Amino acid sequence: MVRPRFARLPPAQQQAILRAALDEFATHGFHDASLNRVIDAAGISKGSMYYYFDDKADLFAHVARVEFERLLADVGPVARPPEPGPDAFWSAVERFYRDALTRLAAHPRVASLARTWLGASENPALQRAQLELEATVMPWLERVLVLGQSSGAVRTDLPSDLLIAVAIGMGRAMDTWLLSRPPDDTAPPPTGALVGMLRRALEPQT
Template sequence: MPLPRFDRLPAERREHILEVARRHFAEHGAESASYNKIIEAAGVSKTAVYHYFDGREDLLTAVLDGVLGRLLDALGPWEPARDEEDFAARFAAGSTALATHLGGHPEDLALADAAIGRTADGPWLDWFAALVADGSRIGLIRTDVDPSLTVAATAAVIRAADAWALARMTTGPDPDDPSGQLWTLLRGLWGAAPTGQEPDRAL
């Protein structure tokens, strides 16, 4: 996380530094982008930057936290469903909103897998916990498995589907809708076959 002095910079200056870093990490890769080139492009001296971040990993964490926050904003909070059909519709709506955001924000698209992959807990997993709890309540998701395991497994399946779908998005428009395959995987994982509407898109 940024050091306290970074938070005391004017908001425009903070956002400029993070925008430059995000662009470099997206273009060159989260693990490959040059810290020195980012600093130079942002117009920050090497002396000053160490008052803002402990190092490259600190800056990368700040960038990926921002990416993850925007992904969660696109998804929106999970709202309780009336029934299985409504559950599928809400899942589809979140998936579509996330796909729309990623389609319009190529830097977030490039860094999405890295942002999700660095999150072992916190708000991202909380979203899936709410989804699993709601699916269990309406009888869509099995309850004979510890809920924390179901949450972790659901998040892992969707992350794998994310990585697969994101790779397809980066190569251009995908003529095949991958949502059916994801929904089939989830139905098998959850141990109950939902009725009604299937999601329109994969997460």
Template sequence: MVRPRFARLPPAQQQAILGAALDEFAAHGFHDASLNRIISAAGISKGSMYYYFDGKEDLFAHVAHVEFERLLADIGPLRLAGELGPDAFWSAVERYYRDSVAQLTACPRLASLVRAWLRASDQPALQRAQQELEGEVMPWIERVLVAGQSSGAVRTDLPTSLLIAVALGMGRAMDMWLMAQPPADAAAPPIGALVGMLRRALEPQA
């Protein structure tokens, strides 16, 4: 994990390290990224890098965490009206997904980092970091599901924990598929169809 002494570095030096790491991971993915190239680009010694991070896994996890937080801040919150029905709720979800994809399309380097993160999901050394990241977004997902239930858009006959697990699993599968598409196909991704699949899985049953 990132060590507290990294936070005590001057902001410019932090950005030099994180920027070099982002470039490397975006260009080469997690497995083929070189810690030595990151160290060289950041202009620090190998000893200094291990003074701030335990290794490549911790650096990758921290860069991903920082960039995902920035992405969510740029997209903003999911905007739900005070009184909304099922169609309005799912339209808001679709708009949020479209905004997310638009942000990634506008920043290819970040999109490459997301691809690297998804491809490294089977890496044991990163599983804890991925679980921690999911834990941070869990309250947000639960709030959205509760809002969906209040609007009649999400079923109430199953435990919330199961609904969250379904939403996370489908969302992860959709993201992996979407991010694997060639750039030429990413200009008009089938967001409506993907959200429609999620809706059919979570909406109340007739």
């Protein structure tokens, strides 16, 4: 967990550290990111770094949390649909998905960070950081889930955590697939088909 001291640092120095860390993690992932490079780029000593952060994973969790919170605030919540019913809910989800993709395309470093986060189940050191990050993202996801269920758009016969896990898994798969498309493919991503698959997996059975 970031030490509270960090918040008392002059904002300029906080920024320097966070930007250096964001650059390093975004371009090298977690494992191949080098703390030595971060402290060089940030212009601080190793001692100072460990004075403010528990370890490498803690630094990663903090910079990721800051960036994700900014992103979620930017994109805005999945709006409670004006009219009731599943269709309105799912089109709100699709609108959010499209917006988020647009935002991520405009901030490639944050996109890279998100991908590192989603794809880092392997590293035990990162798993602690995962927990901290989930504390940021999960409540948000759960609100969306409950909204969907109260709209009759999401099934209620399976545990919430399973539904969320499946949604995340599908989202990660779609993201990976979108990334693997050649960059010169100017066609807009088929968000309709992707959200449609998510919908059919999660909506109540008739």
